[in-house]
Amino acid sequence: MGGSSGIDGAISRVVFPGVVFGRDDLASHARLARAGAGGFCLYRGPSRQIIRAVASFSKAAGRPLFFCADYEEGVWSHCPDATPLPSNMGIAASGSERLAYLKGLLTAREAQALGVSWVLAPVVDLASRSDNPIINTRSFGADPGNVVRLAGAYMRGLRRGGVMSCLKHFPGHGSAASDSHLVLPRLRAGARELWRRDLLPFKLLSAHADAVMAAHVLAPGLSEPKTPVSLSPALGDILRDRWGFQGLILTDAIHMKAVSGHFGEFEAACRALAAGADVLLVPQDPGALMARLAAEVRRTPALDACSRRAVRLLDAVARRRLPPKAPTLEILEKTREIILGRRSHRLEADRMARLCLAWKPRTPRPKIGREVAYLESGTLGRQPEGEAFIGALRSMGIRVVPWRRGMRLPVVLGSFMRPRARSGLIHYGRDSLFSLRKVLREAPASLVVSFGSPFVLADLPGAGLCAFSAHAPSQRAAAEAVAGKISVSGKMPVSL
Numbered sequence: 001m002g003g004s005s006g007i008d009g010a011i012s013r014v015v016f017p018g019v020v021f022g023r024d025d026l027a028s029h030a031r032l033a034r035a036g037a038g039g040f041c042l043y044r045g046p047s048r049q050i051i052r053a054v055a056s057f058s059k060a061a062g063r064p065l066f067f068c069a070d071y072e073e074g075v076w077s078h079c080p081d082a083t084p085l086p087s088n089m090g091i092a093a094s095g096s097e098r099l100a101y102l103k104g105l106l107t108a109r110e111a112q113a114l115g116v117s118w119v120l121a122p123v124v125d126l127a128s129r130s131d132n133p134i135i136n137t138r139s140f141g142a143d144p145g146n147v148v149r150l151a152g153a154y155m156r157g158l159r160r161g162g163v164m165s166c167l168k169h170f171p172g173h174g175s176a177a178s179d180s181h182l183v184l185p186r187l188r189a190g191a192r193e194l195w196r197r198d199l200l201p202f203k204l205l206s207a208h209a210d211a212v213m214a215a216h217v218l219a220p221g222l223s224e225p226k227t228p229v230s231l232s233p234a235l236g237d238i239l240r241d242r243w244g245f246q247g248l249i250l251t252d253a254i255h256m257k258a259v260s261g262h263f264g265e266f267e268a269a270c271r272a273l274a275a276g277a278d279v280l281l282v283p284q285d286p287g288a289l290m291a292r293l294a295a296e297v298r299r300t301p302a303l304d305a306c307s308r309r310a311v312r313l314l315d316a317v318a319r320r321r322l323p324p325k326a327p328t329l330e331i332l333e334k335t336r337e338i339i340l341g342r343r344s345h346r347l348e349a350d351r352m353a354r355l356c357l358a359w360k361p362r363t364p365r366p367k368i369g370r371e372v373a374y375l376e377s378g379t380l381g382r383q384p385e386g387e388a389f390i391g392a393l394r395s396m397g398i399r400v401v402p403w404r405r406g407m408r409l410p411v412v413l414g415s416f417m418r419p420r421a422r423s424g425l426i427h428y429g430r431d432s433l434f435s436l437r438k439v440l441r442e443a444p445a446s447l448v449v450s451f452g453s454p455f456v457l458a459d460l461p462g463a464g465l466c467a468f469s470a471h472a473p474s475q476r477a478a479a480e481a482v483a484g485k486i487s488v489s490g491k492m493p494v495s496l
Contacts, residue, residue: 012036018282021045039066051332054115058326068118075110084471090356092141093490100153108161113339124201126174130455141493169215172198180258191221211248216258236276250279278310353473358490360464375403386414388472392479411443418452458496
């Protein structure tokens with residue numbers, strides 16, 4: 001128990017602090033490992049820092065730790081040294097279980113190369129609403145059957161690669177219109193629709209999942225009023241009692257405004273444990289929470305019982321799924337060099353990206369000539385995000401110039417509207433739409449290429465192509481399609 005004894009010490013195992021590389025003090029996190037934290041959730045950072053933290057925290061704990069991460073688009077989504085893989089919606093456009101499996105397998109191999117044993121994926125929320133600011137391309141689409149089919153294949157890839165999986169975000173975040181990082185969302189779907197559609201992937205896949213993550217959402221007719229599902233008895237009632245789920249249940253990050261804006265951290269933690277959670281993910285002050293729980297468990301029988309249940313399950317899963325001895329820094333350094341972002345993985349990523357494209361339905365294919373004006377929207381900075389796209393077009397002999405008012409050239413609009421935590425945005429505002437529509441209608445020919453949300457194509461006139469991801473392989477694949485070098489075989493997995 002890393003120096004702790006009894007349940008008052010072991011209860012710290014249910015707390016998984018978050019680690020943001022380049023911001024957090026890693027020495028303080030090593031002290032949390034020594035004090036009994038059960039694992040860590042790792043956020044953005046270079047591979048060398050990640051493996052050093054994994055080795056350091058493991059040594060401090062003196063026992064196996066869970067290292068988890070939101071590697072939804074591959075390890076690359078949090079580590080720039082790794083291989084960029086298609087988004088789930090891109091996989092859905094391909095319709096290929098083989099690609100879903102391969103995405104899971106490559107993700108698992110690169111995660112393991114960093115010492116990460118638990119990938120917090122797949123997302124099985126349905127892409128039910130075009131205005132949902134946080135699901136969108138993270139989803140395998142709007143159809144529950146396709147979500148089950150593709151997410152199941154992805155999970156088989158993770159398991160073959162030796163890492164744990166996690167279904168999220170129970171009971172399905174897709175019908176909400178707000179981001180739980182910012183507010184406490186209310187699901188628009190009623191209980192009947194949740195049971196018929198949103199809950200179906202969780203029900204059918206839970207027997208094959210290592211864990212389920214609970215969403216911080218209000219679900220009228222399913223959970224208690226004013227209480228998110230993550231803190232409601234509905235969590236354990238459905239997963240444990242109705243479905244017999246035997247894996248780990250974890251909360252979404254409890255520092256998110258959906259919880260922290262309504263509950264104190266200790267209260268939220270106690271409610272989550274009582275609801276059936278086994279892991280309290282990413283509190284704002286993990287050290288204070290661990291100390292408070294350790295003090296309270298001695299005098300609160302209900303908390304003691306919940307804690308014992310959670311720690312027993314964590315121990316059982318650790319024995320079954322974690323290596324008995326943590327990898328040393330030397331071993332991690334070798335595996336990182338050999339596996340992370342290796343050439344064969346990047347070639348696979350390029351091939352996958354070409355299959356994860358879809359044309360906007362019911363519109364003619366564009367006729368783009370040898371010179372185009374490029375316009376970009378939905379970016380966060382002044383530097384174009386579409387540099388790989390522009391570079392690929394130019395390499396194929398197409399002259400690309402920045403768009404300026406009054407030009408009489410075909411216009412290609414690169415759209416980078418995609419889910420970003422805490423942005424609250426997923427579509428263009430009225431003024432932006434008016435301006436973009438005007439540019440596209442006045443051009444002799446136009447094409448919108450979305451490197452994110454497919455729903456923007458419905459708001460803009462003319463032809464459209466969706467790559468569903470903004471990374472370089474998807475940008476190059478989109479350029480090849482625009483230049484007519486490859487055919488687009490994917491189908492739109494949502495209705496526009």
